[in-house]
Amino acid sequence: MQKRNLSIFSGIFILLAVVLAGNQAKAQNATDLRFNEVLVLNDSNYVDDFGQHNSWIEIFNSAYNSVNIGGCYLTDDLNNPTKYWIPTGDPATVIPPRCYMVFWADDMPTRGIFHLNFKLEGGKTIALFDANGRTMIDKLEIPTEQKVDTTYGRLADNSQNWGYLDHSTPGANNDHSRKASAGEQFVALDPLGFGMTLIAMSVVFSALAILYLIFRSTGKYFTKKATKPVAVEAKGGAEKVPARKEEISGEVNAAIAMALYMYQSELHDTENTVLTIQKVSRNYSPWSSKIYTLRKTPR
Amino acid sequence: MGSFFEFIIEHIAQFLHFTAFANLTVGHLVMICVGLAFIYLAIAKEFEPMLLIPIGFGILVGNIAFAPGYKIGVYESGSVLNYLYFGVLQGIYPPLIFLGIGAMTDFSALISNPKLMLIGAAAQLGIFGAYCIALALGFSPTEAGAIGIIGGADGPTAIFLSSKLAPDLMGAIAISAYSYMALVPVIQPPIMKLLTTKKERVIRMKPPRAVSKVEKIIFAIAGMLLTTFIVPSGLPLLGMLFFGNLLKESGVTKRLADTAKGPMIDVVTILIGLTVGASTQATTFLTIKSVGIFALGAFSFVIATFGGVMFVKIINLFLKEGHKMNPLIGNAGVSAVPDSARVSQIVGLEYDKTNHLLMHAMGPNVAGVIGSAVAAGILLSFLA
Structure with missing residues (x-):
């Protein structure tokens, strides 16, 4: 039985390991930053804070938490990876979740x-x-080959597909076309909601059915364990007798x-003395005298 | 002297302009009446007083007609109520409530008879029935999902999901969910009686076996892992539910479990009840949509009860004599813990004074909590 359990658990462990190996863990830190869009030839495109038309690089934070780009390096020379150090300690270097930061490559x-301390050119690697x-x-x-005032970027944020974009979008989503929400897309295919009902009920049933199957098995195991014959020492050696059935x-x-609960919760009375009330033979007692009472006896 | 009196009169007029009397509308009065009705039901009828008193009073608080701009109302940025409401808007309170629920829930009934879990799944039909009708009535997909969750009969889950899918409707959805949860003893019995025969109502179920501590610990851990592996979006609710349960069942964290199921859940219940109530300002609450939400909420409870009871009847067709389940526990698949299980017990006793169904009904009841959290996770992953 133990061997069988061991093999079941090993199987589950191996299955999990195989599933996990197929997926890359997604870290949520600076490694989630991505080049998103660049403009090399800026003739009449966006201007920087000095009113100059310069090349620019947009970086996208693909994580769902804020990432500080301060301390990272930008370069246009792979042999010199630390060419431009982005200063630390400046709150402006924090990129909010799923947001952007634009650097001007104007040297x-x-x-x-x-x-930055370099300029962009076609054919360069940044x-x-x-x-x-x-x-x-x-x-x-x-x-x-670069077109004047035309940016080169990912066709959608964080997408693997790059191309020349119709619109320059520094600090904004590269794909600015109207997108239906997940719900709208779902309902477009399932306007009556029957699909959702079918899928969702199947998932709810599956989740609870798996729990059911597991605990049916464990229940059998524990029930068996509870009623397992107990070995008792007899004169002639070990003798097995069945466990006494619960009566x-x-x-x-x-x-x-309930008694145990009350005992553990200290709700029971502590009776360490006995209080006995006996009738006093005298009719008068100072305890019942109006003189000594502060207020009337409640009726 | 004349200018002094003018000054006084002008400022008294200004003061009067700021009073609630000057800003009162019929809507505010209607909502104040609703709040008073909640308080009455809680005190006089003892319908879910822990929820209806904070919500009812919150409705009164939320419908004091003030002049805007003084950081008073729940929707005004920077107001105290707005800060407290943040926990609702960002879905912080519901998982904390689930932590407390986990710490006070005994899953023994479920573990000893695991097939009761499936009833908890069947009763979630109410959620999706209401979702379909809401879509047909023209609600947007996210709104329909948020309205549907009322059928789960779980206030924290309803607040959690509606805060993500349809924050504008959250007040109406929460009020609807809690109102119908309070009315479970009124809504469910007629449906249960309608769907069952006298013979079925007196079915006696096998007493649950004793469940070991190890099994309970395994359930808390395996339950969390399995359900959240299938529906990760339900993690905030399911993770906290099973965590609270592990605190209870481990036996070595009594203090933590006591805090989770005692002071902490009480504090959060007060905050969630008061702020949800206060979010029902007449100006945002009294709309046609709110009326639709209330109607759909009632419908979803009916469907959920139907789903649970019918599922037990169907399962009974495949079970041997002596192993059959009493269909009166089917209603408990909705997760209004423990009211719906109590309804099973009361209705069961009407037909057999010695047939106690409470322990059996607690199984589907707690399974319903898990089921509705899973359903919320599914809706979130499809519609958000």
């Missing part, structure tokens, strides 16, 4: 922490390195359980 680092200066978080090979009624069990 003017004296203009602020968002101005990269973002973690604070240790060795772990590459993301890299982007910029195509050689106590439910009511008695309930009474015992």
Whole structure:
């Protein structure tokens, strides 16, 4: 029986290990930052805080928590990964969940922490390195051919597909077309809700059915264990006798359980002395005298 | 001197402008009456007083007609009530309540007779029945999902899901869910009697076996792992429910369990009840949609009870004599703990004075809590 249990648990463990191996864990930190959109040739596109038309790089925080990009490195030279250090300690370097940060690649680092010490060119590779200066978080090979005022970016945020975008969207979603919500998409295919009912009830039943199956098995196991013959020492050696069947009624069990509960919760009375009330033969007592009472005896 | 009197009169007029009398509308009066009715039901009829008193009083608080702009109302940023309401809006209170529920729930009845779990699943039909009707009535998918969860008969779950899917309707949904939970002893018995025969109502079930501590501990851990592996979006509710239960069953964290099921759940119940009640300001609450939500809520309770009772009847077709279940415990599949189980007991005793169904009904009742949390997770993952 023990061997059987061991093999069941081993099987479950191996199954879990196989499932987990197939999935990559998703960390929620600086490694979730991604290059999202770049503009190399800026002629009449967005201007920086100095009113200049410069190249820019947009970074997207794909995590669902805020990520501080401070301390990371941006470079256009893979042999020099620590080319531009993004200063730490500035609250402006914190990127909120699923939001963006734009850096100006104008080779003017004296203009602020968002101005890099290199410029963008077609054919260059830019990269973002973690604070240790060795772990590459993301890299982007910029195509050689670049169109004026046309950005090159992911077709949708965090998508693997890149292309030239119709609209420049620094600090905003690359895909600005109206998208139906998950609910709208679901209802478009299932307007009456029967599909949802079928799927959801199946899932609820499956979840509870799995629990049922497991606890039916464990119940059998524990019941068997409880009624297992007990080995008792007899004169002639070990002798097996069946466990005595429970004969106590439910009511008695309930009474015992209540008594135990009250005992554990300290709700029972502590009777360490006996108080006896005896009738006093005298009719008059100072205790019942109106003189000594402060208020009337309640009726 | 004249200008002084003008000053006084002007400021008295200004003060009067700020009083609730000057800002009162018929809607406010209606809602105050609703609040008073809740308080009356709680005190005079003892219908869910722990919930109806805070909610009823919250309705009164929320419908004092003040002049806006002074950080008073529950919807005004920076007001005290708004800070307290944050726990509702962000879905913080419901998981904390589930922690307390877990710490006070004994799953023994369920573990000793695991097939009762399936009744808890069947009763979730009410959720999806109401979802379908809400869609047909023109509610948006997210609104329909949030309304449907009323059928789960679980206030915290209803608040949790509606705060995610349809925050605008949360007040109406929460009030509807709690009102019908309080009315479970009125709504369910006629349906139970309608769907069962006299012979079925007197079925005696085998007494539950004793469940060991190890089994209870395994249930808390395995229950959490299995349900949340299937529906991770239910993690805040299911995780806290089973965590609270482990605190109770482990036997070594009595203090933590006592806090979870005592002071903590009391504090959170007060906050959630008061703020949900206060969120029912007449200006946002008294709409046609709210009326629709109340109608759908009643419908969902009927469907849920139907689903639970009918499921037991169907299962009985496959069970041997002596192992059959009493269909009167089917209604307990909705998770209004322990009211619906109490209804099973009361209705059962009407037909056989010695047939106590309470312990058997507690099985589907607590399974309903798990089932409705799983259902909420599914709705969240499909519609959010």
